[in-house]
Amino acid sequence: MKNRNEALDSYWRIGEPMVWISATALALTLLSAATLLIVIMVNGLGVFWPSDIEKVHLKDRPPVFGQLIRTEENAEKTGLRRQYKIANRDLYGLDFRWIDESQIDETQRPADLIVLERVEHGDFYGRLKTMTGPHTETSAVDLAGLNSALEKTTVELDQLSELEDKLSDASYRLEQLRLKQLKLDYDNAPVDTAAQSQLQRDKAELDREFGALITLQTRRLAEVRKAKAIFVDAAGQEKEISLVDIFQAYAPNTMSTGDKVVFYLHKLAELFIGEPRESNTEGGLFPAIFGTVMLIFVMSLFSFPLGVIAAIYLREYAKEGVVVRIVRIAVNNLAGIPSIVYGIFGLGFFVYGIGHGIDMLFFPERTPTPTFGTGGLLWASLTLALLTVPVVIVSTEEALGAIPREMREGSYALGATKFQTLYRVLLPMTSPGIMTGLILAMARAAGEVAPLMITGVVKLAPALPIDGNFPFLHLDRKFMHLGFHIYDIGFQSPNVEAAKPMVFVTTLLLVLIVLLMSSVAIGLRNRMKKRYTFGTF
Amino acid sequence: MTDYKPANPVLEVQDLRFYYGDSRAIHGVDITFPEKQVTALIGPSGCGKSTLLRCFNRMNDLIDISRVEGKVLLDGQNIYDKSTDIIELRRQVGMVFQKSNPFPKSIYENVIYGLRIAGEKDKALFDERVETSLRGAALWDEVKDRLHDSALGLSGGQMQRLCIARAIAVNPKVILMDEPCSALDPKSTARVEELIGELRKNFTIIIVTHNMQQAARVSDNTAFLFEGNLIEYGPTDQLFVKPQNKQTEDYITGRFG
Ligand SMILES: Nc1ncnc2c1ncn2[C@@H]1O[C@H](COP(=O)(O)OP(=O)(O)O)[C@@H](O)[C@H]1O
Ligand SMILES: [Mg+2]
Numbered sequence: 001m002k003n004r005n006e007a008l009d010s011y012w013r014i015g016e017p018m019v020w021i022s023a024t025a026l027a028l029t030l031l032s033a034a035t036l037l038i039v040i041m042v043n044g045l046g047v048f049w050p051s052d053i054e055k056v057h058l059k060d061r062p063p064v065f066g067q068l069i070r071t072e073e074n075a076e077k078t079g080l081r082r083q084y085k086i087a088n089r090d091l092y093g094l095d096f097r098w099i100d101e102s103q104i105d106e107t108q109r110p111a112d113l114i115v116l117e118r119v120e121h122g123d124f125y126g127r128l129k130t131m132t133g134p135h136t137e138t139s140a141v142d143l144a145g146l147n148s149a150l151e152k153t154t155v156e157l158d159q160l161s162e163l164e165d166k167l168s169d170a171s172y173r174l175e176q177l178r179l180k181q182l183k184l185d186y187d188n189a190p191v192d193t194a195a196q197s198q199l200q201r202d203k204a205e206l207d208r209e210f211g212a213l214i215t216l217q218t219r220r221l222a223e224v225r226k227a228k229a230i231f232v233d234a235a236g237q238e239k240e241i242s243l244v245d246i247f248q249a250y251a252p253n254t255m256s257t258g259d260k261v262v263f264y265l266h267k268l269a270e271l272f273i274g275e276p277r278e279s280n281t282e283g284g285l286f287p288a289i290f291g292t293v294m295l296i297f298v299m300s301l302f303s304f305p306l307g308v309i310a311a312i313y314l315r316e317y318a319k320e321g322v323v324v325r326i327v328r329i330a331v332n333n334l335a336g337i338p339s340i341v342y343g344i345f346g347l348g349f350f351v352y353g354i355g356h357g358i359d360m361l362f363f364p365e366r367t368p369t370p371t372f373g374t375g376g377l378l379w380a381s382l383t384l385a386l387l388t389v390p391v392v393i394v395s396t397e398e399a400l401g402a403i404p405r406e407m408r409e410g411s412y413a414l415g416a417t418k419f420q421t422l423y424r425v426l427l428p429m430t431s432p433g434i435m436t437g438l439i440l441a442m443a444r445a446a447g448e449v450a451p452l453m454i455t456g457v458v459k460l461a462p463a464l465p466i467d468g469n470f471p472f473l474h475l476d477r478k479f480m481h482l483g484f485h486i487y488d489i490g491f492q493s494p495n496v497e498a499a500k501p502m503v504f505v506t507t508l509l510l511v512l513i514v515l516l517m518s519s520v521a522i523g524l525r526n527r528m529k530k531r532y533t534f535g536t537f
Numbered sequence: 538m539t540d541y542k543p544a545n546p547v548l549e550v551q552d553l554r555f556y557y558g559d560s561r562a563i564h565g566v567d568i569t570f571p572e573k574q575v576t577a578l579i580g581p582s583g584c585g586k587s588t589l590l591r592c593f594n595r596m597n598d599l600i601d602i603s604r605v606e607g608k609v610l611l612d613g614q615n616i617y618d619k620s621t622d623i624i625e626l627r628r629q630v631g632m633v634f635q636k637s638n639p640f641p642k643s644i645y646e647n648v649i650y651g652l653r654i655a656g657e658k659d660k661a662l663f664d665e666r667v668e669t670s671l672r673g674a675a676l677w678d679e680v681k682d683r684l685h686d687s688a689l690g691l692s693g694g695q696m697q698r699l700c701i702a703r704a705i706a707v708n709p710k711v712i713l714m715d716e717p718c719s720a721l722d723p724k725s726t727a728r729v730e731e732l733i734g735e736l737r738k739n740f741t742i743i744i745v746t747h748n749m750q751q752a753a754r755v756s757d758n759t760a761f762l763f764e765g766n767l768i769e770y771g772p773t774d775q776l777f778v779k780p781q782n783k784q785t786e787d788y789i790t791g792r793f794g
Pocket of ligand 1 (some may be wrong): 548557562580581582583584586587588589600
């Protein structure tokens, strides 16, 4: 009896159960994180795979072309039903269709079936019947012929896009003139001054240039649009499609696995560099990726120096006492405020306060149209900086506190001032700790959506925050963001089912970007650690 | 024999009292340190050796609650005068710590740190000082091929000698050493002791040690401190051979401490 008691006693004393509990907790955490990642990966990575398209012969209805999405038990629990993506939204109104297996006669994989990715209305599944118009006469009526005709139209479209660049440049200059005019009017310059008349002349000339460009563009576009092709769906219904509306054509049933891999990689590349189409449910994510990275970058630019300097003051200069203790508690608690509150503060303080102030001061002629007095990248970045600055402060303070006293004394003993000690010895030594804070701050910022929604994010931004027009960096512009993108296409788009793959892809991308930025920062931190701390000795 | 007054004084301490807040750690010490000699401060731990030593370069100023009464004269000038430039003082009174504390920089940058913060920019002077200081600290031959490597890659003994090189690079009058060998292995300790013998030719050295043999080996004079009081002070050979005071005798014969 005594022996057993002793054994039990030592069992508890060694803490075996605690080890088990903590191991289980860790395993559970890892498991849920891994599950989340796997779900995102499985759903996101498969989106661009060009699966085979089946021709499904039905018992008492016309046949359809469709890509098998999944099979599950039907509602009556009498058998299985399959979900097909049938595309051709403009013909059928729906992209997806459930078909009961009892209704299916047989399925085939016809080699001449073509998948079109279109600029509008999503994909089209069908057979090519005829082609008419320019570039199509010499082509054979098959996929190769279609592709060669498509290539030729693409060349023409490229030339047209040069025209478009000229157009947008002209319209930008027109806008600048309009603003100049507004300023002149506002300054009450008499109409007959040289400036006014010069402006009028400039404007007239630009207007002429603009008009000429527009006419040219309309005419050439009409010309290109004449190239058309007629397709038929499984039931024999015909559909005429302009070649310019076709983004890409391919026949998945004839592609080998190697072809499919190449195709898949192409699609991935397009995702990174392409513009979004179809109210963001298709095409690339470039503006959203760019916006997200830029937002985090500008945010770091503010929160990093601000946090570090604040922490230095708190730890090195402020006299330890009640006030400092209260400030420290406040900073720690700032991190716990819901982010939407920061968003509202950002809207009130930055947008309506500072932004509006800037407008009144520098662009009074443009009012009531706001320039800075509306949400934009700068204000969103500042709001996020405010949200993340406590993280930087806390980690910097901790890093400063962890430096052994001898390091400071060694520097003072050589006649260094407090400031010299700080920036020659302490700051380099704290840099890994500061980097840790920045990593946490960036990860937090990348995941925030709520405060952005009221400080400048939009579902479709007309222009990137960086372009070739002076001053090149336009922080007043609205921007796109992957996190908001997920919300927008997943829950706000008219065709949620069609948007679902994109939601997974966007999520995956956001996770990847955060991962990438963190890895870069962690790599940097490890290098600093090697340089500035004692390894083994 | 606390009224021992060696010739050529560099540092004279007069009735020094030191307080941590309300508690007094040094109770009125008078002591004179002669030029270009090694003086050892010995005594049981907690008796105030470090505190006294850190009064000589005003390192204790860093402690908010500390307070000093009395005088410390460096070349006849009281370093606790209002007009004293602490930075200049610390340049004249260098310090080597118990735990070696090289900065996370290259060996080269460590040595010229004192010059750099003084605003010196002359590259040729840097090169020259690095070599003379490292030679002076008996480290040159070991590191001359990797001057621009991190100082953190050195061994413990090398690091401590680097800290000595760093201290002598600014040409101080006095070098304070607070148990410089307590974290070193016997071989490194022997090297540092040998080095102190060399440095003695150019610098006045005050060394705190709790190792009696070390004090006997390296120092010219020895002061025995006990509970914040200077109990006995005299030439090392005399103090160790026939101490005047009962407490000193007990301590050096190992009867307490
Ligand atoms: N920073 C400090 N604050 C308060 N008391 C201190 C401080 N440093 C040392 N003391 C006290 O002063 C006395 C002398 O300490 P110290 O000079 O470090 O002794 P030693 O170096 O001889 O071992 C000790 O009683 C110690 O507790
Ligand atoms: Mg001590």
